[in-house]
Amino acid sequence: MSRAPLSSRWRYRDLPIQRKISIIIVIGMASAMIVTVANFISFDRENVKRDLGEEMRVLARITAVRSAAAVAFGDRQNARENLSALALRSTIQHACIYDEQQRLFAFFQRLENAQPVCPPLLDVADGQQKDSGQLLEVVEPIFRKGLRLGYVVVASDLSPIAERTRKWIVTSVFVTMAALLVAFLMTRRLQRSVVQPIIDLAQIMDRVRGSNNLSLRASTQGQDEVGSLVESFNDMLQIIEKNNRDLELLYRELVGKSAEAEATAASMELRNQQIRDLFGSAAHDLRQPLQAMSIFIQTLGKKVQAPDQLQIVDKLRQATQNLSSLFKEILDVSRYEFDLSVAGTQPVSIKQLVGKVFLEFEALAQEKGLELRFHSRDYRVLAHGALLERIIRNLLSNAIRYTDSGGVLLGCRRRGKRLAIEVWDTGRGIPAQKQQQIFNRYVQAHDEEREQRGGFGLGLAIVKQFVDSLGYKLTLASKEGQGTVFRLLVPLVDEPVRVRQESVQPTMPIHQDTARVMDITLERLQDQEATRILLVDDNADVRSALKLTLNEWGFEVDDFADVPTMLEFYRSGGRAPDLIISDYELGQDMTGDRAIHQARTSLRREVPAFIVTGTEDPGVWQTVQATGFTVLRKPVRPARLRALINHLLS
Amino acid sequence: MMFSLRTGLLALLLTATAIAQAPDAPRDAAEQQVRAQFVYNFANFVEWPDDAFANPEAPIKICLFGAVDFAPYLYTFAGTLIGSRPLVVAKANEIEEIKAGCHILYVGWDERVRLPTFWKEIQYIYVLSIGDRQGFADKGGIVNILRTRDRVQFDVNIENALINGLFLDSDLLALARVIKRNTRSAP
Numbered sequence: 001m002s003r004a005p006l007s008s009r010w011r012y013r014d015l016p017i018q019r020k021i022s023i024i025i026v027i028g029m030a031s032a033m034i035v036t037v038a039n040f041i042s043f044d045r046e047n048v049k050r051d052l053g054e055e056m057r058v059l060a061r062i063t064a065v066r067s068a069a070a071v072a073f074g075d076r077q078n079a080r081e082n083l084s085a086l087a088l089r090s091t092i093q094h095a096c097i098y099d100e101q102q103r104l105f106a107f108f109q110r111l112e113n114a115q116p117v118c119p120p121l122l123d124v125a126d127g128q129q130k131d132s133g134q135l136l137e138v139v140e141p142i143f144r145k146g147l148r149l150g151y152v153v154v155a156s157d158l159s160p161i162a163e164r165t166r167k168w169i170v171t172s173v174f175v176t177m178a179a180l181l182v183a184f185l186m187t188r189r190l191q192r193s194v195v196q197p198i199i200d201l202a203q204i205m206d207r208v209r210g211s212n213n214l215s216l217r218a219s220t221q222g223q224d225e226v227g228s229l230v231e232s233f234n235d236m237l238q239i240i241e242k243n244n245r246d247l248e249l250l251y252r253e254l255v256g257k258s259a260e261a262e263a264t265a266a267s268m269e270l271r272n273q274q275i276r277d278l279f280g281s282a283a284h285d286l287r288q289p290l291q292a293m294s295i296f297i298q299t300l301g302k303k304v305q306a307p308d309q310l311q312i313v314d315k316l317r318q319a320t321q322n323l324s325s326l327f328k329e330i331l332d333v334s335r336y337e338f339d340l341s342v343a344g345t346q347p348v349s350i351k352q353l354v355g356k357v358f359l360e361f362e363a364l365a366q367e368k369g370l371e372l373r374f375h376s377r378d379y380r381v382l383a384h385g386a387l388l389e390r391i392i393r394n395l396l397s398n399a400i401r402y403t404d405s406g407g408v409l410l411g412c413r414r415r416g417k418r419l420a421i422e423v424w425d426t427g428r429g430i431p432a433q434k435q436q437q438i439f440n441r442y443v444q445a446h447d448e449e450r451e452q453r454g455g456f457g458l459g460l461a462i463v464k465q466f467v468d469s470l471g472y473k474l475t476l477a478s479k480e481g482q483g484t485v486f487r488l489l490v491p492l493v494d495e496p497v498r499v500r501q502e503s504v505q506p507t508m509p510i511h512q513d514t515a516r517v518m519d520i521t522l523e524r525l526q527d528q529e530a531t532r533i534l535l536v537d538d539n540a541d542v543r544s545a546l547k548l549t550l551n552e553w554g555f556e557v558d559d560f561a562d563v564p565t566m567l568e569f570y571r572s573g574g575r576a577p578d579l580i581i582s583d584y585e586l587g588q589d590m591t592g593d594r595a596i597h598q599a600r601t602s603l604r605r606e607v608p609a610f611i612v613t614g615t616e617d618p619g620v621w622q623t624v625q626a627t628g629f630t631v632l633r634k635p636v637r638p639a640r641l642r643a644l645i646n647h648l649l650s
Numbered sequence: 651m652m653f654s655l656r657t658g659l660l661a662l663l664l665t666a667t668a669i670a671q672a673p674d675a676p677r678d679a680a681e682q683q684v685r686a687q688f689v690y691n692f693a694n695f696v697e698w699p700d701d702a703f704a705n706p707e708a709p710i711k712i713c714l715f716g717a718v719d720f721a722p723y724l725y726t727f728a729g730t731l732i733g734s735r736p737l738v739v740a741k742a743n744e745i746e747e748i749k750a751g752c753h754i755l756y757v758g759w760d761e762r763v764r765l766p767t768f769w770k771e772i773q774y775i776y777v778l779s780i781g782d783r784q785g786f787a788d789k790g791g792i793v794n795i796l797r798t799r800d801r802v803q804f805d806v807n808i809e810n811a812l813i814n815g816l817f818l819d820s821d822l823l824a825l826a827r828v829i830k831r832n833t834r835s836a837p
Contacts, residue, residue, distance in 0.1 A: 067821075069695055069824065069825050072694060073687075073825050075825050078824060078825055144694050144695070145733040146733060
């Protein structure tokens with residue numbers, strides 16, 4: 001241990017607890033024993049020495065008393081005899097008697113032929129005790145009746161003390177070793193009650209860690225600190241186990257739910273896809289006859305003269321229109337849901353956007369004898385243009401639909417960092433109790449009017465859905481019998497461009513009296529009698545219906561089912577058109593935009609053009625829009641078609 | 651200590667003068683000195699009962715009867731204290747002089763002819779009688795100082811001592827050459 005104290009101390013930390021406690025006990029006990037034994041031996045030495053001194057003094061005094069007469073009578077022999085009695089005490093090495101003049105009178109020494117050890121003259125005062133290290137010398141005076149007759153000196157060696165000390169040391173060593181052994185053996189058993197629970201605990205911990213089995217428990221054996229430690233550990237394990245179990249249950253439940261949800265989602269997706277496919281194909285198939293129908297009805301309206309028949313045609317047109325818008329509404333829900341997912345916002349000029357919509361509704365309002373007005377500076381908002389357009393379109397459509405007299409106003413004004421787009425009408429208003437439900441699907445303010453006014457209440461639900469998706473805010477204020485205002489809050493991009501409204505779109509005097517606009521439009525139509533339009537569509541029905549309508553509006557139409565025929569026509573000297581209208585899907589590997597390009601190349605002129613499409617496929621729709629041409633969706637409304645043609649030709 | 655030193659010096663001095671004054675004396679000075687020392691020592695080692703003294707401070711009286719050659723040496727001890735009692739040395743030539751009472755009676759060699767009647771004449775007790783003639787202790791005396799071949803010794807008649815009411819120290823007895831009893835007086 002003393003050879004390498006540093007390393008052994010270092011190693012001491014790594015020892016098992018039981019061994020540590022044993023070492024502590026052994027060291028503690030050994031040091032206690034050593035101190036005790038050392039103390040005892042030193043005490044014992046003092047005692048023995050004192051006893052020895054006293055014994056020598058007693059012997060010296062006895063000898064002194066006995067030798068008084070001998071000294072007095074000068075009987076040396078008798079004195080020697082007295083001294084030699086001391087030989088019985090083995091530790092006494094020599095003894096001397098001195099007379100009154102301190103001269104040596106008689107002596108005894110154990111080793112007879114050794115040098116005389118008694119000095120001839122005594123130099124020690126009486127009563128003294130001299131300890132020379134090896135010998136203990138005691139001097140006693142010889143008194144008789146108050147007279148000092150001489151001195152006795154007795155000298156003993158210290159061998160008894162050394163002997164005793166040696167004996168004690170040997171005994172102590174054996175006793176200490178025995179005590180340590182007994183203590184070690186005894187405490188070994190006692191230690192177990194302290195150490196064993198800790199060892200057990202450590203083992204349980206190891207097992208828990210190794211096997212990840214939280215149901216294991218350490219056994220408690222007492223109420224001491226170790227006991228409470230074990231209990232705390234068990235409690236902790238229990239808590240962990242419980243939490244683990246709960247977690248596992250929760251996890252399983254979640255996994256189950258997740259799988260369920262996935263399955264549901266998959267089946268839903270499948271269903272959605274099926275529905276979309278169904279819608280897509282159905283819409284494409286339905287659009288064509290519907291388009292044709294509306295054109296035929298219009299043509300029929302012109303051909304019929306009898307008032308009672310005209311009324312029927314009028315009703316027929318109304319029904320067709322309802323059918324068309326209902327159809328459109330239903331299809332829009334699915335289409336815009338897709339748009340929304342791929343939508344990105346960008347700065348949009350509110351004036352341009354509303355201007356486009358406005359044209360459509362101007363005619364519609366006029367038909368009902370309503371005044372439609374638009375009031376705004378050129379604000380730019382951060383929006384998904386198509387969706388915002390759709391929202392405004394819906395709000396306007398609703399306003400016009402539910403207003404029988406008066407007018408509809410579309411106004412924009414700044415509201416901090418946002419633009420409030422407001423649609424006012426002078427309709428019959430929405431009852432307070434209905435105002436909250438109005439955004440639900442299939443809810444209309446006035447149920448009894450559904451049939452009469454068309455629409456199935458999908459409009460506002462769609463609007464609400466878009467508004468929520470885009471993070472806009474739509475509020476509603478209404479007073480029954482007086483009118484309603486819908487207020488849509490859209491984030492602004494920057495300050496409005498401070499330009500006078502008149503100068504923005506001088507060719508589109510939309511802010512002017514709608515009656516006059518209508519007049520002008522009709523005038524223009526008259527003027528454009530000689531205008532030629534190139535129409536490309538592979539569907540014969542649509543082509544003929546469109547051609548009929550355009551003809552009625554006074555346009556000359558050159559229609560082709562495919563591009564080669566068209567190109568052939570112009571190559572052989574056909575009259576160049578002023579406008580190109582092309583269907584988008586023109587059979588295999590031919591699209592509207594390519595047809596237009598080829599026509600323009602052939603004509604060597606940048607003829608204005610737009611595309612008409614009946615596609616329901618969002619992918620195709622996107623591609624069409626990406627061509628850069630204005631696109632109209634089938635079924636094309638005559639008013640819109642007319643407005644666009646006007647716009648492009650001007 | 652002081653006292654012992656003084657007596658020692660005195661003894662030496664006296665020894666020297668005695669040798670010078672009496673070169674042809676029957677005993678040499680050293681022996682006389684030893685005899686004087688012996689007598690003095692007996693005063694030390696013999697116990698008298700309290701009845702032998704008038705009071706605790708009463709002196710121990712040594713009577714020298716007849717011719718005593720060491721008397722000058724003995725006188726040097728006169729006045730020394732034995733315990734609490736001073737030592738008194740008195741010389742007597744007539745028997746009347748010692749009738750007043752002695753504690754130690756030394757009978758000189760010249761008075762030995764009177765011995766057979768002597769003990770009848772002194773009828774008091776508590777006397778330690780010392781003599782220096784052959785048979786002194788057998789004839790009523792207690793201590794007989796005698797010279798052996800190389801040294802001065804003494805005999806003791808313990809019976810006579812007891813009769814006289816004296817206690818002899820055991821150590822003293824141990825030094826005696828012979829311890830006697832009165833065989834003839836035994837009935």
